[in-house]
Amino acid sequence: MNNITDILIVGAGPAGLSAAVNAVVRGKTVRIFSNKENYLSKAERVDNHLGFYNISGKELMNKFSAHAKSMDIKIEDGKVVNILPFGDFFMVNVSGNIINAKNIILAMGVSNVKEITGEKELIGKGVSYCATCDGMLYRGKTAVVWDKSKDACNEANYLDSIGVNVIFISNNSTTSTSNLNKTINFIEGSIKTILGDNNVESIILDNGNKIKTDAIFILREAIAPSSLIEGLKIENGFITVNRNMETNIKGIYATGDITGKPLQLSKAVSEGLIAAQHVAKNK
């Protein structure tokens, strides 16, 4: 197959970059994707990473990125939406583009994805995580877009442009609305519940208001691992791995905070290394 990368890494925090660096050292081809600022950059002070006493998370993160860059590792902007196994390789949907990879290393950090009431039951029945995937189905209908990430605004504008009647719901009244098309209705708030028997019929806001809609697009920064790959083993919100960082699906590894506690930098870096070395040894 043309253009098949050895390893596709999801997330460019400490675990993902450590995996990338170690894979490249062993001669593997790597593509690494990220669509958000990671948690380490927000840490005010880190004191427990050996060799770096009293350093800010941002400084450390900059060092990590610079290290990767000096090895010609390019962090690409993109949100991984689906991963589909095909026997000896994986097909990955990254922001609407398909990329093939022999192995996957998941390193997207803790997904604080808390599903709301009615969400799971109505997936594919009006609940969607991808405006560019399902938007066309709601031309001439009403759709709520829930702002939970920086791309929510663009996705709402896209829906508006194809003729969907968009209601934009956000807690962030200033930054979100400034880029929003004028034709989009803006409501400040958060969504508590999704209602509907066979299809989405309405949503209930935290202030108790009910809004009628045909669809709800929930645009979080990360897609829950369980929605990303069918059949991935997850326990108490964390992906189950063995000592080699292998998940229950052959060729898919998980590293860093998504594999469980302790949610610490040094653990993430180590797990990235273990996964990369294991991939390199086996293929």
Place this chain on the structure above:
Amino acid sequence: MSDKLVYIKNSEEFDSLISKEKFVLVDFWATWCTPCTMIAPIMDEIANLYSDKITVAKVDIDNNQDLAIKYGIQSIPTVLFFKDNNIVAKEVGVKPLASFKKILDEQTA
């Protein structure tokens, strides 16, 4: 691409197919849908693997909006499995070949 796939042109053709064939797997898709592109090779493979038993049909929802409405397609890809003219299984979204095989083997056993 498998030459065994049936590309549905209109609802009459669709109705006649599901009433004539015992087992029909129907893939509702569209050209602009990336997840649909991902499962397309799986539909090809099913058409080849089960060619003696199952007919695999593709419904482009942009050209067959009446069918998409009739079957309440809210997200694509949606794959419906018809047995004796009735829907017996439904899969929404990107699923691996094994998930489809499990359904097909159960339903055709």
